[in-house]
Amino acid sequence: MGTCSKDTSRLVAKRSCYTELSESAEQAKRRTEIARQYKPLSQLRKLHTHWGHVESVVGLVTKSWTIASEARNSSRQIL
Structure with missing residues (x-):
């Protein structure tokens, strides 16, 4: 860490935090899409x-x- 200044390390930390949040949002979006696809199946299962x-x-x-x-x-x- 000798070559990184405090400002640089803060910037890198912010970017990694943003990347993690972005990945979490993408995963949530995928889960929502999958749940929408399977919702009719669960409704049919309830009827049977x-x-x-x-x-x-x-x-x-x-x-x-x-x-x-x-x-x-x-x-x-x-x-």
């Missing part, structure tokens, strides 16, 4: 298993309860 069917029904019921409670709250605000 009993537990998957239960999860789907519970998800739908939960969504309808959320919508119903929001509707009730908005009607109370109007009155």
Whole structure:
């Protein structure tokens, strides 16, 4: 390290940090693309298993309860 000044070593550290962040972002992007490709497969798997069917029904019921409670709250605000 005798030939590197402090400024040079800081610059190199910043570049390596940026490179690591850039690589992490690229990996996350790839994982997201892969997950998007496999999402329809997981939905089909849910339809073909009993537990998957239960999860789907519970998800739908939960969504309808959320919508119903929001509707009730908005009607109370109007009155």
